[in-house]
Amino acid sequence: MAEEITVRATTAELASARALAEGRRMHAISSAVRYALLAGVGFLMLYPLIWLIGASFKTNSEIFANPGFIPSEPTLTGYIEGWRTSTPYTFATFFWNTFLIILPKTIGTAISCAAVAYGFARFEFPGKRILFATLIATLLLPNVVTRIPQYLLFRDLGWLDSFLPLWVPSAFAGDAFFVFMLIQFLRAIPRDMEEAARVDGANTLQTLIYIVVPMLAPALISVCLFQFMWTMNDFLGPLIYLSSVDKYPISLALKLSIDTTEAFQWNRILAMSVLALVPALTVFFLAQKYFIEGISTGGVKG
Amino acid sequence: MGGDSKYLGLAYVAPYIAGLLIFTAVPFVASFYLSFTDYSLMRPPQWSGLENYTELFTRDRTFRKSLSVTLLYVFMTVPLKLIFALFIAYILNYRLKFINFFRTAYYVPSILGGSIAVAVLWRYIFADAGLVNMAITAFGGEAVNWFGDPGNALFTITLLRLWQFGSAMVIFLAALQSIDKTLYEAAAIDGAGKWHTFVYITLPLITPVIFFNLIMQMVQAFQEFNGPYVITEGGPLKSTYLLPLYIYEEAFKKFHMGYASAIAWVLFAIIMVLTLIAFWSSRHWVYYAGDKRS
Numbered sequence: 001m002a003e004e005i006t007v008r009a010t011t012a013e014l015a016s017a018r019a020l021a022e023g024r025r026m027h028a029i030s031s032a033v034r035y036a037l038l039a040g041v042g043f044l045m046l047y048p049l050i051w052l053i054g055a056s057f058k059t060n061s062e063i064f065a066n067p068g069f070i071p072s073e074p075t076l077t078g079y080i081e082g083w084r085t086s087t088p089y090t091f092a093t094f095f096w097n098t099f100l101i102i103l104p105k106t107i108g109t110a111i112s113c114a115a116v117a118y119g120f121a122r123f124e125f126p127g128k129r130i131l132f133a134t135l136i137a138t139l140l141l142p143n144v145v146t147r148i149p150q151y152l153l154f155r156d157l158g159w160l161d162s163f164l165p166l167w168v169p170s171a172f173a174g175d176a177f178f179v180f181m182l183i184q185f186l187r188a189i190p191r192d193m194e195e196a197a198r199v200d201g202a203n204t205l206q207t208l209i210y211i212v213v214p215m216l217a218p219a220l221i222s223v224c225l226f227q228f229m230w231t232m233n234d235f236l237g238p239l240i241y242l243s244s245v246d247k248y249p250i251s252l253a254l255k256l257s258i259d260t261t262e263a264f265q266w267n268r269i270l271a272m273s274v275l276a277l278v279p280a281l282t283v284f285f286l287a288q289k290y291f292i293e294g295i296s297t298g299g300v301k302g
Numbered sequence: 303m304g305g306d307s308k309y310l311g312l313a314y315v316a317p318y319i320a321g322l323l324i325f326t327a328v329p330f331v332a333s334f335y336l337s338f339t340d341y342s343l344m345r346p347p348q349w350s351g352l353e354n355y356t357e358l359f360t361r362d363r364t365f366r367k368s369l370s371v372t373l374l375y376v377f378m379t380v381p382l383k384l385i386f387a388l389f390i391a392y393i394l395n396y397r398l399k400f401i402n403f404f405r406t407a408y409y410v411p412s413i414l415g416g417s418i419a420v421a422v423l424w425r426y427i428f429a430d431a432g433l434v435n436m437a438i439t440a441f442g443g444e445a446v447n448w449f450g451d452p453g454n455a456l457f458t459i460t461l462l463r464l465w466q467f468g469s470a471m472v473i474f475l476a477a478l479q480s481i482d483k484t485l486y487e488a489a490a491i492d493g494a495g496k497w498h499t500f501v502y503i504t505l506p507l508i509t510p511v512i513f514f515n516l517i518m519q520m521v522q523a524f525q526e527f528n529g530p531y532v533i534t535e536g537g538p539l540k541s542t543y544l545l546p547l548y549i550y551e552e553a554f555k556k557f558h559m560g561y562a563s564a565i566a567w568v569l570f571a572i573i574m575v576l577t578l579i580a581f582w583s584s585r586h587w588v589y590y591a592g593d594k595r596s
Contacts, residue, residue: 034393042407052423064431116318123311145570149329172321233417235528251418273419284413
């Protein structure tokens with residue numbers, strides 16, 4: 001009886017070993033195909049960006065003559081002249097303006113979204129179900145519907161041509177996506193620590209600040225990073241609300257330089273495009289783990 | 303937490319309630335009202351009934367063109383982007399080395415794709431003597447007039463969005479990685495091939511994520527503005543004149559606030575109807591683990 005089982009087991013082992021070897025060979029071939037495919041697609045996707053960096057150091061005549069990314073006579077003219085712009089301001093002004101929008105917007109988002117997510121995830125209160133439903137609804141609500149009355153509202157408040165319309169709504173937890181992401185994150189955290197703090201006499205605000213926020217930190221960092229990126233890229237908001245060039249952020253300034261730069265000064269625009277991408281790229285590479293995690297939790301659990 | 307007032311939670315969500323009312327709910331209702339008015343900022347809104355809508359649907363040729371371009375754009379980009387994102391995620395999901403490297407490389411365009419700098423880049427690489435045409439002619443092909451030909455122009459805008467497939471891919475990849483490996487082993491023992499395993503095990507298990515990506519990508523694609531505004535300026539012959547561009551010009555160039563609101567509501571209605579169809583149909587194709595219905 002026992003022998004029979006052993007024999008059977010060995011036959012099974014043999015069969016599976018054979019299958020395994022066969023599988024390995026197939027695996028080697030198919031993984032080679034996969035790597036080739038991935039590398040090919042990756043190259044096609046990243047080459048435009050690589051080319052952009054190279055082209056920003058080229059002379060104007062070389063940009064449309066050389067598909068390679070290494071400039072034959074590297075020059076900084078694009079950067080020097082592009083930075084100066086054809087307006088009375090330099091790109092330093094535009095970077096500073098972008099920063100002045102991003103800073104309050106990111107801080108306002110982090111504080112308001114953390115408080116609101118805490119309220120939703122840890123308390124029962126009248127109307128909670130309905131409010132949560134509105135949160136999901138705003139997640140899907142296209143901004144295009146509310147944009148015109150918002151503009152009229154900010155006009156009546158006298159906020160046109162200021163940075164306020166660009167960040168104040170976010171400071172009221174206006175980006176439902178972030179609130180939702182933080183709620184999901186909080187729901188997955190056990191409440192033991194918070195309950196212990198309450199037993200020790202902390203009130204809910206102290207619990208939020210000293211217990212919840214530190215635990216939420218990774219998710220909050222994701223929120224700030226996404227808000228940073230989206231604000232860097234935001235174009236329509238500034239386009240609608242800002243009219244004086246001295247208040248332009250980088251996105252508007254770039255569009256302006258396409259419209260005003262003489263048709264032959266390609267390298268200036270490309271050089272400034274590179275500079276416009278540098279902050280986003282730097283932040284992304286320093287903190288990519290938070291982006292990937294943020295998008296995975298926010299998305300999958302949604 | 304026991305002893306707290308039942309209104310304490312409301313205090314924490316108060317900023318959200320205030321923001322919801324001031325920046326979302328009131329504007330939402332107001333824009334619906336404005337869509338039935340004639341309002342050009344000079345004088346108060348004048349009630350005009352269905353005038354804006356009849357104008358849109360019976361006389362406004364620009365609207366008709368813009369609407370059809372928008373639908374074409376969305377129905378081209380969303381499925382292509384989802385299929386491509388899933389395909390790459392599927393390949394990445396094999397235990398490959400450098401998976402993190404590839405994931406990052408593919409994700410970078412999603413981070414940058416919405417920016418004006420990338421739209422500028424697109425203008426240059428698809429220019430007559432740009433990178434793409436240089437590559438085509440180098441391989442013996444004929445240079446393509448990307449922005450002069452109406453069909454090609456929309457295609458370049460579509461490519462810009464496809465290029466940003468990384469965010470959808472990251473979500474797909476996370477879903478694929480969370481699938482229980484024993485299911486694949488069981489399928490392999492039953493002799494299922496790769497294709498069958500994919501169709502009968504992988505796909506059903508990630509339908510919630512497909513659904514999520516589908517809705518999100520659709521809502522975003524309908525609102526695309528930066529690409530066509532900067533790259534093609536809506537042309538040539540309005541072939542890339544998506545509805546958000548039309549709304550922007552009506553509202554903030556011509557200050558036809560009432561008319562622009564009506565266009566915005568048509569766009570909103572289309573998005574809503576498609577979203578509702580997706581939600582309604584999801585009962586038949588989205589599988590939630592642990593749900594007895596399926």
